[in-house]
Amino acid sequence: MVKVISEAEYGQVQECPLAVLDFSATWCGPCKMIAPILEKLSEEMKGKVGFFKTDVDASPGLAARFGIQNIPTLVILKNGEEAGREMGFKPEPLLRSILEGYLN
Amino acid sequence: MKRYDIAIIGTGPAGLEAALTAQARNRSLLLIGPDGLSPKISKADSIRNYLGLPDVSGPAMRAAFLEHLESAGIRITGGQVKNIYAMGDYFAVQTGGIDSMYEAETLILATGLPLSKGLPGEDRFLGRGVSYCATCDAALYRGKKTAVIGYTPKEEGEADFLSELADEVLYFPQYSGDVRTAPAVKVIREKPVEIAGEKSARILKTDGGEYETDGIFILRETIAPDKLMPGLELEGNHVKVGPRMETNIPGCFAAGDITGPPYQYIKAAGQGNVAALSAAAFLAAKQKQ
Numbered sequence: 001m002v003k004v005i006s007e008a009e010y011g012q013v014q015e016c017p018l019a020v021l022d023f024s025a026t027w028c029g030p031c032k033m034i035a036p037i038l039e040k041l042s043e044e045m046k047g048k049v050g051f052f053k054t055d056v057d058a059s060p061g062l063a064a065r066f067g068i069q070n071i072p073t074l075v076i077l078k079n080g081e082e083a084g085r086e087m088g089f090k091p092e093p094l095l096r097s098i099l100e101g102y103l104n
Numbered sequence: 105m106k107r108y109d110i111a112i113i114g115t116g117p118a119g120l121e122a123a124l125t126a127q128a129r130n131r132s133l134l135l136i137g138p139d140g141l142s143p144k145i146s147k148a149d150s151i152r153n154y155l156g157l158p159d160v161s162g163p164a165m166r167a168a169f170l171e172h173l174e175s176a177g178i179r180i181t182g183g184q185v186k187n188i189y190a191m192g193d194y195f196a197v198q199t200g201g202i203d204s205m206y207e208a209e210t211l212i213l214a215t216g217l218p219l220s221k222g223l224p225g226e227d228r229f230l231g232r233g234v235s236y237c238a239t240c241d242a243a244l245y246r247g248k249k250t251a252v253i254g255y256t257p258k259e260e261g262e263a264d265f266l267s268e269l270a271d272e273v274l275y276f277p278q279y280s281g282d283v284r285t286a287p288a289v290k291v292i293r294e295k296p297v298e299i300a301g302e303k304s305a306r307i308l309k310t311d312g313g314e315y316e317t318d319g320i321f322i323l324r325e326t327i328a329p330d331k332l333m334p335g336l337e338l339e340g341n342h343v344k345v346g347p348r349m350e351t352n353i354p355g356c357f358a359a360g361d362i363t364g365p366p367y368q369y370i371k372a373a374g375q376g377n378v379a380a381l382s383a384a385a386f387l388a389a390k391q392k393q
């Protein structure tokens with residue numbers, strides 16, 4: 001499951017050894033299309049990677065803190081520290097292999 | 105939402121022949137591109153090497169193609185595709201905002217010769233202040249300063265749309281002739297030469313000056329294939345295809361100038377034919393499973 005969080009709930013992301021935080025918005029096409037892919041990967045990687053999602057319009061502070069300028073942006077965090085980011089839509093096999101890269 | 109069997113992007117000889125072949129195979133099809141057909145058809149002076157049309161002018165070839173489409177009952181959905189998403193078992197095709205989406209089981213890319221080089225800085229800042237679609241990304245620039253580089257008069261509408269949200273819209277038309285934009289849009293007749301910035305695009309340099317902005321929209325008739333469809337494998341700036349016109353993404357095929365030289369009408373049409381047959385075979389195999 002991808003957990004939708006507000007700014008105040010950001011602490012949950014930091015508690016994960018490995019987390020993916022998806023910055024998205026309701027009006028954004030590629031965000032809508034990547035959502036089911038993230039949902040599927042979150043099931044596959046259950047227990048290994050925490051998946052979170054936040055709306056840039058609802059959490060402008062969080063978006064500003066990460067300097068988000070394009071959505072979707074996936075920020076990958078290891079123990080609460082940014083380890084990398086991916087911008088824009090990615091097909092499922094490509095996204096899977098990118099995220100697996102962080103697991104090793 | 106209706107899911108088409110085959111979505112074909114581009115209305116040059118490659119896309120048109122793919123549509124005729126798909127139709128002959130009784131497949132439901134969506135053909136998207138300029139409804140006046142590819143500008144490369146109408147612009148040619150005289151063509152001497154197209155079978156069945158000896159020494160034909162571009163406009164006459166265009167008329168013959170349109171007549172052929174009409175007799176086959178094929179309709180063109182006018183417009184430009186901004187994004188294509190490979191969803192695994194289908195493709196989503198976006199032509200504007202979030203509501204302008206189409207779905208298809210298979211896809212044929214026939215968008216013609218890819219642009220060889222963008223502006224310096226364009227690639228680096230794409231997604232970080234550089235965008236190819238005003239209607240898709242306008243909401244990010246509410247109250248901000250933006251620049252729009254338009255390569256055809258069609259883009260004037262995009263600049264107008266943006267001006268309803270953004271604080272400032274500078275419009276740089278890259279064509280001659282009249283420009284009709286909303287009063288809030290400031291028209292500047294200069295040629296962009298570079299996009300500069302640190303973390304994100306901040307400055308548009310032109311042959312006449314430098315402009316500070318929060319976002320730069322580059323609106324061309326063609327979008328590089330791997331930007332149009334993330335995940336697509338290229339060879340140089342062309343789409344990499346196998347002998348059946350298949351790309352690295354299952355169910356996605358490509359035909360015509362987009363696949364590399366030689367650049368010829370009849371070759372483009374031939375590849376469009378192969379791509380549509382391959383798409384039909386792909387669909388048949390999928391339905392058997």
Ligand SMILES: Cc1cc2nc3c(=O)[nH]c(=O)nc-3n(C[C@H](O)[C@H](O)[C@H](O)COP(=O)(O)OP(=O)(O)OC[C@H]3O[C@@H](n4cnc5c(N)ncnc54)[C@H](O)[C@@H]3O)c2cc1C
Nearest residue numbers: 114115116117118137142185215216360361367368369372
């Ligand atoms: C002046 C001139 C003369 C030529 N003379 C000859 C000749 O005599 N003989 C010969 O064999 N060849 C000739 N050519 C080459 C020929 O024009 C091309 O090889 C041929 O048009 C390629 O066809 P195509 O279908 O692959 O692409 P194109 O004809 O380029 O068609 C691409 C189509 O895709 C559309 N498109 C692009 N991006 C998008 C998008 N994002 N969404 C929707 N639609 C999109 C375009 O608008 C266009 O309709 C000539 C070319 C030129 C410019």
